[in-house]
Amino acid sequence: MANSRANxxxxxxxxxxxPSLRRKIRAKLLRWYDTEKxxxxxxxxxxxxxxxxxxxxxxxxxxxxxxGRYSQFLSRxxxxxxxxxxxxxxxxxxxxxxxxxxxxxxxxxxxxxVAESPExxxxxxRRSLALLPGFGPYMTGAVASIAFGERAAAVDGNVIRVxxxxxxxxxxxxxxxxxRALEEEAEALVPPSRPGDFNQAMMDxxxxxxxxxxxxxxxxxxxxxxxxxxxxxxxxxxxxxxKKPPKNVTVFQLWAKRRIALRMVRREEDGLFGGMWELPGxxxxxxxxxxxxxxxxxxxxxALGPGWRPVGEIARVSRTLTHRKILFVVLNTLAPKEKPGxxxxxDKTIWAKEEDLVTLPISTAQRAAIxxxxxxLEDGQEKLFEN
Ligand code: SF4
Numbered sequence: 001m002a003n004s005r006a007n008x009x010x011x012x013x014x015x016x017x018x019p020s021l022r023r024k025i026r027a028k029l030l031r032w033y034d035t036e037k038x039x040x041x042x043x044x045x046x047x048x049x050x051x052x053x054x055x056x057x058x059x060x061x062x063x064x065x066x067x068g069r070y071s072q073f074l075s076r077x078x079x080x081x082x083x084x085x086x087x088x089x090x091x092x093x094x095x096x097x098x099x100x101x102x103x104x105x106x107x108x109x110x111x112x113x114v115a116e117s118p119e120x121x122x123x124x125x126r127r128s129l130a131l132l133p134g135f136g137p138y139m140t141g142a143v144a145s146i147a148f149g150e151r152a153a154a155v156d157g158n159v160i161r162v163x164x165x166x167x168x169x170x171x172x173x174x175x176x177x178x179x180r181a182l183e184e185e186a187e188a189l190v191p192p193s194r195p196g197d198f199n200q201a202m203m204d205x206x207x208x209x210x211x212x213x214x215x216x217x218x219x220x221x222x223x224x225x226x227x228x229x230x231x232x233x234x235x236x237x238x239x240x241x242x243k244k245p246p247k248n249v250t251v252f253q254l255w256a257k258r259r260i261a262l263r264m265v266r267r268e269e270d271g272l273f274g275g276m277w278e279l280p281g282x283x284x285x286x287x288x289x290x291x292x293x294x295x296x297x298x299x300x301x302x303a304l305g306p307g308w309r310p311v312g313e314i315a316r317v318s319r320t321l322t323h324r325k326i327l328f329v330v331l332n333t334l335a336p337k338e339k340p341g342x343x344x345x346x347d348k349t350i351w352a353k354e355e356d357l358v359t360l361p362i363s364t365a366q367r368a369a370i371x372x373x374x375x376x377l378e379d380g381q382e383k384l385f386e387n
Contacts, residue, residue, distance in 0.1 A: 015167050015181045016188070025166070025225055026191040026198060032221035033201035038063075038208065041070055043200070048122045048147035049080050055142045056107050056134065059156070060100045063207070069098060080122070083108065084115035092275055092361030099364065101273060106134025124148045137183070146196035153186035154199040158206025163189075164238035165210060168227035173238040246325045250288040252296070253281030255314060255373050256304050256333045261351035262370075263304060264360065272321075277352070277360045279330065279370065280304070287327045300333055307336025312384035315372035319365040328369040332382055 017025070037043065040063070042054035053074060057066040073094050077083040083091070088108050095104040110132040114122055122129065126144040129135050135143070142154035153159075160173050163182050171178040191198050209216045217229050228234045256263035262279070269275045280303040284291070290313075291299075300308050315330040352360060357370070376382065 013170055015163075015169055015171070015185045017167065017185065021225060022189050025189060025222060028221045028225070029201045029205065030191070030194060030197060033197055033204065036204070036208075037200070038204055041067070046147075048124075048143065049083075050074060051147040052122060052139075052143050053077075053107070055139055055146070056103050057098060059103060059139065061098050065098065069094075080111050081115050081120065083111040088269075088275055089361055093359060096361060096367075097364055101276060101361075101363070103134060105269065105274060109133040110135070122147070124150075126150055126152050142199060145190070145199050149196060151190050151192055151195045153183065153190050154203070155183050155186045156203065156206075158210075159186060159199075159202045161212060161238050162202055162206045162210045165215070165228040165234055166222060166226050168231050168233055168237065170239055172241045174240050246320055246323050247285070248287045248325050248327070249283050249285055250327045250329060251281050251283050252288075252291045252299075253279035253328060253330050253369065254300060254303060254310070254333050255279060255330050255377075256308065256335070258335055258351060261353050262357070264350050264352045264357075265303070266348045266350075272324075273363045273366070275361065276363050276366070277350075278362065278366045280349075287325075288329075291329075291331075296331070304333065305336075308333050310385065312382045314376045314382050315369060317365070317369045317372050319368065321365075326365065328365070330369055330373040332373075332377070 040054075042051060045051050045054070054066070054070060057070060057073075076094055077086060077091070086108070088105065091104050091108050092101060095101060098104075113132060114120065117123075122143070123132075125148070126140050129143055130137075130140045138154055138156050141152040144150040144152040145154060155163075160179070160182055163169070163186055164171075164173055167182075167185065169178075169182065171181065173179060173182060186202075189198075205220070205222070209220050213235075215234055217223050217226070217234060220226065220229075223229050226234075228237045254263070256279075264277045265280045266277050267273050267275060280299075282295075282299060296310050300310050310331050311334050312332050313329060314332045315328070317328045317330075319326050319328070350356070362370070
């Protein structure tokens with residue numbers, strides 16, 4: 001591959017490769033895939049539904065984690081219609097530990113749309129797939145190519161890294177224009193035959209050889225074609241603009257127990273942890289020591305009813321998500337003595353017993369906060385508020 005681009009201005013760098021080089025890359029990568037591909041339960045799968053589920057799971061979750069969950073999910077939801085007929089709560093519950101729950105909600109909505117369509121099966125072309133919830137460019141390309149053999153690229157973070165190294169791209173990969181240029185080259189690279197295998201080969205190369213920090217260039221089937229290997233710039237690619245640090249937020253939550261049941265509330269379906277269950281609480285910007293006393297008392301009354309009062313802090317757990325660093329602060333409350341009150345439940349609030357907590361869809365972060373709070377109470381670690 002010519003190296004003349006290395007000194008060009010990043011705005012001018014052309015990311016297109018000549019057709020003869022594309023043919024070489026395809027042939028070498030497919031040959032490598034035929035002998036080196038990872039053995040995974042969804043490899044060789046022909047059922048579009050099962051391929052779709054695997055791709056949704058793999059989109060933002062490590063392969064090791066998906067391996068432990070894929071078969072179980074499919075044994076519970078065997079087909080698109082069984083997924084469509086299941087309540088969202090059952091799907092969220094089965095999704096626990098995989099994270100990014102919006103994927104499960106989209107999977108459910110898309111299954112319902114497919115089940116209501118005259119064909120009752122996934123559309124076979126990219127354009128129709130792209131109309132379904134959760135089918136962004138990556139998912140559309142992956143399902144269209146792997147399940148239906150359509151010539152379409154599936155460009156995820158791994159593929160972006162491989163491509164920007166192969167092309168020694170100096171253009172930051174996180175601007176829309178540069179990302180589009182890489183996606184266009186990725187589209188051009190996909191061969192007319194075996195497009196699904198080619199996409200999976202790119203993913204495997206990114207996951208097992210072209211690693212972010214320690215790429216195994218000497219074992220790479222594309223080393224001779226790789227421009228950043230030739231230029232000695234491998235570890236400088238992909239170029240990224242500086243990311244904003246995640247925003248600090250504090251979630252104050254109430255631990256309210258009546259006999260053996262814990263008050264839990266269900267989040268709105270849209271947004272972070274949508275549709276999941278959690279302790280009642282509210283979010284504030286920044287990492288905070290204590291909530292404002294008046295705000296806390298007012299929230300306590302509104303969320304739990306008259307007479308409930310906050311008495312102390314029992315746990316602090318922090319978790320970093322993509323855009324937020326969340327500090328959960330769990331505060332213990334006391335029930336009013338005079339009136340026991342009714343144990344009211346609805347589809348948004350319940351009194352959950354221990355066995356309910358096992359089956360309710362609850363995010364991993366929230367489970368950690370509940371576990372920490374429960375242990376602190378057992379160990380007598382409550383920090384009581386001063387009056
Ligand atoms: Fe990645 Fe190295 Fe292969 Fe280039 S030679 S594609 S940098 S593993």
